[in-house]
Amino acid sequence: MTVAGVSFRNPIVLAPGTAAYGRELGGVIALAALGGIGTKAVSPKPRAGAPAPRVAEARDGVMINAVGLANPGLDEVKRVELPWLAEHAGGARVMVNVVGDTVEDYATVVSSLTDQAGVDIFELNVSCPNVRAGGMEFGADPATLAAVVRGARAATNRPIFVKLSPASADIAASACVAVDAGADGITLVNTMPGLVVDVERRRPALGFGSGGVSGAPLLPVGVLATWKVHRAVRVPLLGVGGVSSATDALQYLIAGASLVGIGTAAMRDPSVPERVVRDLGRWCEAHGVRSLGELIGTLEWPS
Numbered sequence: 001m002t003v004a005g006v007s008f009r010n011p012i013v014l015a016p017g018t019a020a021y022g023r024e025l026g027g028v029i030a031l032a033a034l035g036g037i038g039t040k041a042v043s044p045k046p047r048a049g050a051p052a053p054r055v056a057e058a059r060d061g062v063m064i065n066a067v068g069l070a071n072p073g074l075d076e077v078k079r080v081e082l083p084w085l086a087e088h089a090g091g092a093r094v095m096v097n098v099v100g101d102t103v104e105d106y107a108t109v110v111s112s113l114t115d116q117a118g119v120d121i122f123e124l125n126v127s128c129p130n131v132r133a134g135g136m137e138f139g140a141d142p143a144t145l146a147a148v149v150r151g152a153r154a155a156t157n158r159p160i161f162v163k164l165s166p167a168s169a170d171i172a173a174s175a176c177v178a179v180d181a182g183a184d185g186i187t188l189v190n191t192m193p194g195l196v197v198d199v200e201r202r203r204p205a206l207g208f209g210s211g212g213v214s215g216a217p218l219l220p221v222g223v224l225a226t227w228k229v230h231r232a233v234r235v236p237l238l239g240v241g242g243v244s245s246a247t248d249a250l251q252y253l254i255a256g257a258s259l260v261g262i263g264t265a266a267m268r269d270p271s272v273p274e275r276v277v278r279d280l281g282r283w284c285e286a287h288g289v290r291s292l293g294e295l296i297g298t299l300e301w302p303s
């Protein structure tokens with residue numbers, strides 16, 4: 001399948017921030033079996049991230065995190081991480097997740113990596129709930145969102161996806177702003193802002209305070225966001241949030257996504273992404289579906 005001009009062997013990608021830059025997977029997930037990998041966010045300078053603890057389990061497969069976009073910075077990612085991925089991705093497409101403290105930071109990262117071997121797509125993270133400056137603010141304000149996308153657009157000919165927040169007041173309107181400013185695709189959704197309280201200490205469970213909720217509860221939220229945005233724009237969508245089975249992935253595809261990301265479920269059980277790929281194939285065979293393209297956006301809304 002071809003998405004934004006890039007060919008994917010299947011629609012399943014590892015969600016950004018949950019697989020670092022691939023090296024840390026240590027052979028537990030075979031990238032060669034997957035459609036792609038989203039990298040941890042890359043910023044111009046190294047970021048120390050949020051204070052520990054950074055991750056907590058809310059309950060039964062529901063996670064909350066405030067990693068604070070910790071990353072080794074553009075130079076190190078360019079010198080060490082991306083060359084490793086270019087050699088070992090095994091045909092999985094590489095989506096570089098980009099973040100910044102300022103509008104210009106996004107263009108700085110994109111322009112520096114535009115000719116980097118093995119980079120297939122940029123994804124602008126304008127929806128992280130776990131940073132004090134930037135993050136969700138970039139996606140929430142239409143003028144700033146447009147400026148971020150325009151700046152990155154001017155810096156590369158490679159496809160650009162824009163990742164939006166499920167907390168967005170009008171996610172379809174935000175998607176239209178991003179597409180008008182030059183985005184080639186939209187990713188739905190980032191984590192949902194949340195708070196887990198340690199009742200003994202009467203303090204937040206996370207060092208940062210609040211965090212981003214991921215895992216199962218995001219599934220219906222992300223699927224609705226995908227459907228809303230599918231009806232509003234004519235670019236490919238990456239659906240992510242709460243996927244742990246082929247049925248979950250099918251919901252995103254039928255709602256309009258061309259690609260489906262898996263994060264939290266793969267952190268709990270690294271065999272999940274490969275199993276979803278396999279089960280998707282089986283489902284299609286059992287239902288006489290020859291290509292997943294036949295399913296995308298075929299949801300019939302009740303009249």
Ligand SMILES: Cc1cc2nc3c(=O)[nH]c(=O)nc-3n(C[C@H](O)[C@H](O)[C@H](O)COP(=O)(O)O)c2cc1C
Pocket residue numbers: 015016017018039040041055063065067069097125163189190191214215216218240241242243261262263264265
């Ligand atoms: C520990 C952790 C770190 C994350 N880091 C990033 C990040 O750097 N950039 C980004 O766009 N999304 C990041 N995300 C959000 C995921 O890519 C994804 O949108 C979200 O977790 C929902 O998918 P899931 O329910 O399958 O985990 C992170 C999520 C988790 C759990």
